[in-house]
Amino acid sequence: MLNARALAAAALTPLAANAQNQINMPTGVSDAGVVITELGAEIYGLHMLIFWISVAIGVGVFGIMLYSIYAHRKSRGVKPSQFHEHTGVEIAWTVIPFFILVAMAVPATSTLLEVYDNDDAELSILVTGYQWKWKYEYLDADGENISFFSNLATSQEQIYNTDVKGENYLLEVDQPLVIPVDTKVRFLITASDVIHSWWVPEIAVKRDAIPGFINEAWTRVLAEGVYRGQCTELCGSYHGFMPVEVHVVSQDEFDDWTASKRGAAVADATLATQELSVDDLMARGADIYNASCLACHGAKGEGGLGNAIAGSAIAMGGVDSHLNVIVNGVAGTAMQAFGAQLSDVDVAAVTTYQRNAFGNNTGDVVQASDVVSYKEG
Amino acid sequence: MGDHHHGPAKGLSRWLYTTNHKDIGTMYLWFSFAMFLLGGAFAMIIRAELFQPGMQLVEPGFFNQMTTLHGLIMVFGAIMPSFVGLANWLIPMMIGAPDMALPRMNNWSFWILPPAFLMLASTLLMEGGAPAFGWTFYAPLSTTYAPPSVTFFIFAIHILGVSSIMGSINIIATVMNMRAPGMSYMKMPLFVWTWLITAFLLVAVMPVLAGAVTMMLMDIHFGTSFFSAAGGGDPVLFQHIFWFFGHPEVYIIILPAFGVISQIIPAFSRKPLFGYASMVYATAAIAFLSFIVWAHHMYTVGMPLAGELFFMYATMLIAVPTGVKVFNWVTTMWRGAMTFETPMLFSIGFLVLFTIGGFTGLMLSIAPADFQYHDTYFVVAHFHYVMVAGAVFSMTAAIYFWLPKWTGRMYNETMGKVHFWVSFIGFNITFFPQHFVGLAGMPRRIPDYALQFADFNMMSSIGAFIYGASQLLFLYNVIAAITSGKRVTDEKIWDGAEGLEWTLPSPPPYHTFEVPPTIEEQPAH
Structure with a gap:
């Protein structure tokens, strides 16, 4: 199991320049200030709301505790009080948190309702997880489906440290998923072998891909660009090596792309x-x-x-x-x-x-x- | 003590045949510490591989074996048996009973554990390797796609379940029948209360786990299709069954820890526990809620909206009784006269870090946000805050707190404090950055990662090595205390400690409370 050669190579190979360390969830807004998905931005807002409420409670509780640790220590010669119950206080700190929770549950519920609103999609894509790749199938009313597999494109040399790691190390595929901008896309997600999970953080879509079941998810991406994600359900040895790469393009580019894909299929058939x-x-x-x-x-x-x-x-x-x-x-x-x-x-x-x-x-x-x-x- | 008190037998037979709760408690504690070191060694391999991007030390398949065995051994081999060991030592001494109610079963419930873990560990040497499907062993990765060693894993889980059920029945029988006259339920120390409730949880859910692994066994060897959609079964059914066990399981782990903290904080605050009754009710409320929140581990499986909402609301509710506990502990400290010996340091460390784990738990309960958190390092950070800084810190506090009572010898206080600070700092260096990489998009259980996660992973690995090394200091301190620690003779080793165990000599004789003690007006808590 020890791989001495790779280890030696690791010591010799410089890492590519690291991307900036990100410490929080994607905001749902691009660097240029464009909303990527409204749902993503909303989920980020919800996440930050709960975070700040937690911080406020934490500051209160830890503040009192730290003051107590400072002020009520034996070395300062204090005499311990002997009080040990107070029904009113107990009721207060049961009831007040309950209402704080209700205040959290309201926005959480409305966001969840949107997550589950899969109606009125303009484009449907069947996503199938395989050990260890994704298959994308564009469902077409005329039966002219576009279908292809999306494999990890990072080389073994990069993984085993004999080559410099590229910028999108482990997050790049040979054939990305391409979808048009500002279009409600419905994903039908399933798997052919074990359970996988299809996730793209920046557009806030994650759904388990389960053999024998078809799950639904949707997105409407408002900003063109490349969005990357990974499988998030342990699916065997190469679970860490089945990324998702989504290219969001204009409708024109999308039409060109579908035409070229169909052309390639014809070319393959000719070949x-x-x-x-x-x-x-x-x-x-x-x-x-x-x-x-x-x-x-x-x-x-x-x-x-x-x-x-x-x-x-x-x-x-x-x-x-x-x-x-x-x-x-x-x-x-x-x-x-x-x-x-x-x-x-x-x-x-x-x-x-x-x-x-x-x-x-x-x-x-x-x-x-x-x-x-x-x-x- | 009179001559009619017979001491322990000599040699190996003492340990093999013993029915003495103290001996069995000792064996449980040593066994769990050995498992803690083994599971910790696996964690070190994981963190060494994750030190830098790229595959360096191990192959991806072996990495998955490590994450799987690390989880299984820490949960079933280290944390659970350690609290059973603590229960064995303490419950009879706390309620004034001479021993556990079912001493022979007690021996048996311990001695089936080592063979089970030997079998589990031996899968590493088998063809196809050890189980590599995660400690949650989701089907069909753990059935159709599992290595052949899965059958040994299933057998090991069955034995662990039997052991836990026997241990729990014993605790229930002891607490219900063997309390000293005058010790009513509401006078029991909180540690006894939390263990009583935990024991009921164990009896309720271990058979469910046994059912899950039996269905796996049937699917693998006898042609059934419980979890295979191709045969009309349902892979999601596995997750429902697993988490119906699994969620109460996390409270099985943390409730005795609550009990320990509720004994130690009052002792070093020199002030009775605030809100004893509400602590008992909060524990019971958490136990009840633990049965109706399991699917919050499964927000992304595609449950119907109504199910999703139900499990979100129920899960959020757990924050209420958990909050009550934290508020009560802090209020116990308020206007006490505190000192900060090692057990108190670990208890305060528990209080702070467990509360942080509680906050991230609250965040995770929010279903729409969980679509972003689910199965990322954010979850890994969350459950290590409650498992390590929660359960393991409280267990460590318990050892420092009661070891002088058990052995009649004091540990080295300076070394104990160093152990705390190194653990506390190492733990936070390890797990705090994991919140960041998780939120930024790093999935859990991957052997290699994108470059943007490199810095925090390196930090995390360094922290893990520090935390791991600090446990060797702990081991040394405990052994040094047992073999050559300064003798303590006071019954009440800590001046603020309350409870029947502190009325016994240090160390207590082999048999204690052969005549039940008289319970004074002052409640034991």
């Missing part, structure tokens, strides 16, 4: 009908391996949470049995069915990569058409 060169497949496969396989199978295919791929009987055996594992997963283990997560081209590329990287050198080239025919049986 699936073509023969790719070994180099193209290997390059594409390496990217997919790093995003989808590496967490369990290791940077060099040496294994870890999952089996080793380097020299493995599956990666060096029959192509069909290799595809079976990748496409259908292995029941009862953490190996997921990637046939539903990756396009046919991507399955072909990553299979080719696994069969030729890490010293496997089988020389096999798997094309998208092979994957299609495998899937068709």
